[in-house]
Amino acid sequence: MNIFDIYLDKIKKLVTALNKEKEIEIPESLNGINVDIPPPKFDCDISTNVAMVLAKINKKSPIDLAKQLSGLIKKDDKNIHSINVAKPGFINIKFKGSFWNNFLKEVIDNQKDFGINKKQKKHKYLVEFVSANPTGPLHVGHCRGAIIGDVISNILIFNKHDVVKEYYVNDHGNQIINFTKSVYLRIREILNNEKFPTNDADLYPGDYLIDIAKNIISENKTLKFENFDKISKELTKLSIKESLKMIKLNLNSLGINHDNFASETEIVNNNEVKLVIDELKKDKFVYKGKINAPKGEDKTEWIEREQLLFRSTDFGDDKDRALQKSDNSWTYFASDVAYHNNKLKRKFDILINILGADHAGYIKRICSAVEALSGQKNKLICKVSQLVKLIKEGKPFKMSKRKGDYITVQDLINEVGKDATRFIMLNRSGDAELDFDFTKVKEKSRDNPLYYVQYCYARISSVFRHINKNVSDKIIITNYNFNYSSDEIKLIKKISQWPKCVEVSSNKLEPHRVPIYLYELAADFHSYWNMGKDNKDKRFINKDNKVSNDKIVLLKAISNVVKSGMNIIGVNSPEKM
């Protein structure tokens, strides 16, 4: 039950009807009208800007129009206690206690559905995220995008959409060859005591390669490691398998499970690249041409040559993009176009990609390709997860792949824990950089907002324990006619904002709104809880060691919302801490 939607509908219907009776003028679109949460200082529950939106077209002052409309809104509405007009032209509505009672009944009776955005059409989504190169374990840099992608999926799933979570495995190209070579040299190091060359910049120096090498040796006793060229194909497969094993373990410890791992090699081997480029050629999106060197860059190494290009400038990109390398093999972009064509063939309504900030420059070209292939704008939505600035002991910590010197996901989970990591990474908007102070989070983990929200749930659980019940037990109340105090109504109002939070998070694909909302809800709860110190009437457990039904309903409703919010974020809500 989304009370904002209910009243938005009602107001839109009202003005449309008034328009039919020639009482007022309305614009073509009513989209500007909204019903919102008023700032706390106003003594009202919801507010609408309808009068300000319609004032101009009606040549009336917003205040006058608001007065006229507010009378009509209140008429025949049993739920409204009072309605008044505020300064620029807002109409502010305050509900009766009976309205909030009915609201709580709805929440309790449909606890699993509360918050779900029902007016949205159900879609089939494909969310691609992480897709880190299979050349080693995940490090902290991958973490944020991974969590954002997972929680975006959770929000969509919560809203009953079909979602496939996919990881694109870049198991093709030069990096993989270098990676395989590195594994090979580590194997030689182990078997033949040949020292691993540490001065070759193309090789992967990390210690984890030793583990990969050991595993491959012990699991492939019959394999001979005498000639790289002879076994490179087999070894590539084995190496990728090993590093994917690591990556899956890392993802698992973050609480992330992809539904599907798509392989680049498979797409290339199936000839999908050639097919999709032929298709684009037919529509004249692909041509042979030259691209100019970027201005301001060092041009000494620039070799101008004719190559196969995709006309991404037709879609707003700043240059056309190369599909073939100088050796005539496909570029990464070419096989990614094929991969996205593969996604399109699987008939998803909307494709979502979560990219790291360093790949933001890539968005236009891949969106262009998807638009060219599907004929639809906005078929592919790319969300960027900004950089995580690591700070260790007060100083920025630079990770370097060369030295193999980086904090892995596993380090992070071991020291901070899955739940805290997820909560902190989400507690900021995805397109703002985030400071992650490794030392601070470790030392002061109790100051973490995660615990603040969990503590709210634990306190509620403890009340239920006192009366020998469990928070998650179903409660049956026949008569909802309680008298809630203004402090309690403040809490109920916050509960009523949950569906709005879900709606905005899902429309904008902004998962950070969920933990921020939960923090605010928890704050209101803790504040109310502490009132019980001065005023025993406000305690949940009364003198007879019982909890009255009105309080049970309130606690139950709060715990429902916390629980479903925490489920979306993918963290636990323990009953005891």
Add this chain to the structure above:
RNA sequence: GCGCUUGUAGCUCAAUUGGAUAGAGCGCCUGACUUCGGAUCAGGAGGUUGAGGGUUCAAAUCCUUCCGGGCGCACCA
């Protein structure tokens, strides 16, 4: 040089998808522990939302010009 992105309190960040007097946490100051769980709460100080211009009844939010961060810029993925 171009493109994307970002600039809000001393610090880290929110801001209901353009709304009302811009809010939290940390830090600082004052208070609440014989506690329904103090991992909590009440209060105080702290702001020209980087700067200018524009659109709007209404701008931190949209447009524009500067300034400052970050990321990226064929033949890597």
